[in-house]
Amino acid sequence: MMGKKLPLLIFALLLSAGPLVAQTYNDETKEELESLKPGTTNFLMRGYSHAGFEIIDGNSSFVSGTFAPIFLWKQGDRILFESELEIEFEGDGVQFALEYANISYILNDYLVFRFGNFLTPFGAFNERLHPAWINKLPTAPLGMGHDPVGPTREFGAELRGGAPLGNTKINYSLYVSNGPLLEVHAEDSLEPPTTSINGLNFDDNNDDKAIGGRIGFLPFNNSALEIGVSTQYTAGIGDRNTEYNDIASFGYAVDLSLVKNSIAAIKGNLDLKAQWNRVEVDEFHIELPDGDEQAINQENDAYYVQLAYRPALSKSNFLSNIELIGRYSGIDLTEPAEHADEGDIVPGVAPPGKAKLSGAGLSSLGGEEEEVHAEGDRTQWAFGINYWITWRSALKFSYQVTDNEESVPGFFIHYALGF
């Protein structure tokens, strides 16, 4: 269904962008040509890294989490290429991933056209807060790290920007992308098939595209508060020409950020972040080895709230660099349904995202989130103390307790560096 609408949609996108491009091109051709001469291309390599020591459930280990170089090319006034590599140790080896690579073209003061592979503007954590030097705690909130509920990266095209609205402000993003990908593997006729939903769909498995976006509203004149609403819908996520091809996926997220610096009464800065993600996938059936059908029904939630306080106005130099953080997060996955006849547990479907997992909530996460080898719902309290050496490097100490069937404590010392 989407297949027929898609060309129309792309056409409409281009149509709306076309006149803007043409108009500005005429106006500024000369300037543009000037700025494209060699010497005005601006290349920058930035990035971040972290390393640390962790004790999870009594097992201690030094970790070197991630080295993530970022490349930025700015060409003239309108074109920006951004790309990030993520290099991390995993298992016995090193995992090398292209986190994103995309090109932005500035259409006008309020609108940017972007295409390629970009971080999904679904909530705020994924797009805005995940780098180690930005995330105030050594781990990601449950369901927002490498075992996400909700999409994390898209192959697609996007219009985004921001605009003043009287005394308030909004920012927006609207995109079309390949969307998530449902995989059903039945490798062995003796085992139930495993299913996974993968966000990395670079070679689209069908013609149904995802449509999504986010609107952020900043109701106060000083931009301290932002409330964001995001959504993504894909009419079909299964492979084309299979019985799964019209399984739809629908997700939405609400995020909130409140940052107020230099508050006299509390001698410092407050930073509140919260987010809620929800993803629903149409019910579908898989065939079990004994010939019975198993219904798989997906409704997953992940949420967190985090409050940080930094006594930045303190007269003591040491104290003013200290930040205290508390966070509560949780993940609610649909329980794997019981097989009616024998009571076997059939593997659930991993939440959409880049991690390809079988078994709901199983995770093995390179330093980003602690490993919890148990299925299902979890909640977590995390407390941290950071010492900020510069604005983008911190020594982070944290203690967290993750509850599912039992409590799993974790202690972390990380050094995070943005460069």
Add this chain to the structure above:
Amino acid sequence: MKRTNLFKLTLILVVAITTFIAFGCGTSKETSGDDLGDLGSFKVEKSGAVLWGENCARCHNAPDPTAFSDTQWEAIGTHMRVRAGLTAEETNKIVTFLQQSN
């Protein structure tokens, strides 16, 4: 589902208290002209420095102007404009401020 409800309640409480502290107590050395707001059609123009303070500390700590060179700030400005959904005016003012203060 119960846990989810508890979470909602906690969230609402935390948001309410934080908003109260953040907006009820005011800022020391306020220079932004926040309180003037929009007086009829007269709008207070914000300087690059104020915009930097308000916009560049929302996701991460506000960057130190001396951290980068003029040309580097150009690229970073565009990067952040795209990432954060800033307008051209905001971005230009902030970049100019950073370039003047590095």
